[in-house]
Amino acid sequence: MTANDPSFGLPIPPSSLALQRLYHWERTAPNRIAYTQPMGGGVIKDLTWKEVMDQARLLAGYLQAQGYAPGSKIALLSKNTAWWLICDFAIWMAGYVSVPLYPTLAAETIRQILEHSEARLLFVGKLDGFEGMKPGIPAGLPCVALPLAPPNNYPKWDDVLAQAKPLQGEPVRPADDLATIMYTSGTTGMPKGVMHSFGTFAWSIQSGLDRVKAIDENARMLSYLPLSHVAERTLVEHGQLATGMRVYFAESLETFTADLQRARPTVFFSVPRLWVKFQQGVHTKMPPAKLARLLKIPILGGIVRKKILGALGLDQCMLAAGGAAPMPPDLLRWYERLGLPIIEVYGMTENCGVSHATLPGVPRPGTVGVPYRGVQSRIDPANGEIQVKHPGTMLGYFKEPELTRDALTADGWLHTGDKGQLDSEGNLRITGRVKDLFKTSKGKYVAPAPIEDRLVMHASVEACCVTGANLGQPLGIVMLNPDAAKAASNGGRAAIETSLAEHLKSINAVLDPHEQLDCIVVVVEPWTVDNGVITPTFKVKRNRIEELYAPNYERWVGSRKPVLWA
Known part of the structure; x- marks a missing residue:
């Protein structure tokens, strides 16, 4: 079975x-x-x-x-x-x-x-x-x-x-x-x-707890992602009701580090953007190469791991998880070396966030693991779409019967809109959105998500988007993090350009020819919920990116520069 x-x-x-x-x-x-x-x-x-x-x-x-x-x-x-x-x-x-x-x-x-x-x-x-x-x-x-x-x-x-x-x-x-x-x-x-x-x-929290044993009445969680989001609603609200665990609340972005220190969560879930920010914060205090060397030294490596996790407030974390967007495999490997393996979870608002997850202690970077107990999943052979079915699936969309029929088959299968593949062990790999695929002028389809996983791993990048429908090659648009944006405004553009150009070379070296990025365009102005570029869960709105930047694509590509400033 x-x-x-x-x-x-x-x-x-x-x-x-x-x-x-x-x-x-x-x-x-x-x-x-x-x-x-x-x-x-x-x-x-x-x-x-x-x-x-x-x-x-x-x-x-x-x-x-x-x-x-x-x-x-x-x-x-x-x-x-x-x-x-x-x-x-x-x-x-x-x-x-x-x-x-x-x-x-x-x-x-x-x-x-x-x-x-x-x-x-x-x-x-x-x-x-x-x-x-x-x-x-x-x-x-x-x-x-x-x-x-x-x-x-x-x-x-x-x-x-x-x-x-x-x-x-x-x-x-x-x-x-x-x-x-x-x-x-x-x-x-x-x-x-x-x-x-x-x-x-x-049903959904019961299925989740059947997989994850670290949440019980002695668990502690810090509630900070919006409670209006399905991950927080299922894991924090219904997870607490199921187990009786203690919930701490964050005060503000400015006090977030202190909030983590106060809560010392035993279970911590976050979106990839915050896991990247944590990593970048560590690297500002210790260069990546030096940290990698120290972690390889038997006794000293353990001391360094304990010190870093303590500074993050995650030294008592028994279960770390990421989701709501793809987790870059290199990021997962970095946290595993740090002694904080992260399970990757996959789900949607439409199914209470419960679908697939990697197994604790069985890292499979680049995949979202296997279905939870009771979850049926399949991949549509026609377009590669992931479809799932279980008793935690939504009743439908309020006052939207046509949209409900589009989302749910007559026998209860949920169209996720995500494309996927299964590896030899049955782990699910998300390869992009069915509707996010775009075609270059050469007639080749490009799936942006896997390329974005690599692009966002640069130390100066906070968010990114790969785009370029009807161009000869795709291009990458990146938003700098606050430290990098400050450095750029203080005469540091040249160093950032050089570093991003090297990053571009390393990315293109592992991509198929039709996927290789023509250039990286740097955006200093933050992408925020207020200006409509990101959702409240930090997902980039591709249609908004097109509205803002598409008129410039031809000019940017025509400059023949590897790195440009928007």
């Missing part, structure tokens, strides 16, 4: 559903610390399961008192805090559906989601740049301000709870009841509302 066998599924016992788990911790561990929340100014607040549930019950009572019909949509716009999760619990307990919004969205997108979801109320929490977001909140939509929210005139958390009567008993929801609508960050087009039930989440 294999993981692709349909009979290899996992049952969903009622005790594993979110609300049942919530009441379990309220009954059995009321005084255990559930959350550790920074309040600003060095103040840290711990919340026990009893305190969490006391507030959730009051808020659920408040929501029900508003008279909303069962199944009404309640929205959340906030960075990660303990109260984000308390709101989610209260929404579920009251019989409603939560609609989380990324805390970095532009006003136009906020309005589109709030109107499309038919949200009846919006919780506004900790945010940066709220004044720019506020115009996106429809006039007349009731709002409630969570603790740590920016200045506003909305009813305050403490006042709302003070007037509420707590919800009594242990109301539960069936497995097939709609729990949440998660709007995808999407690299193209407007977000789609992915509908998940209590059952899809319960």
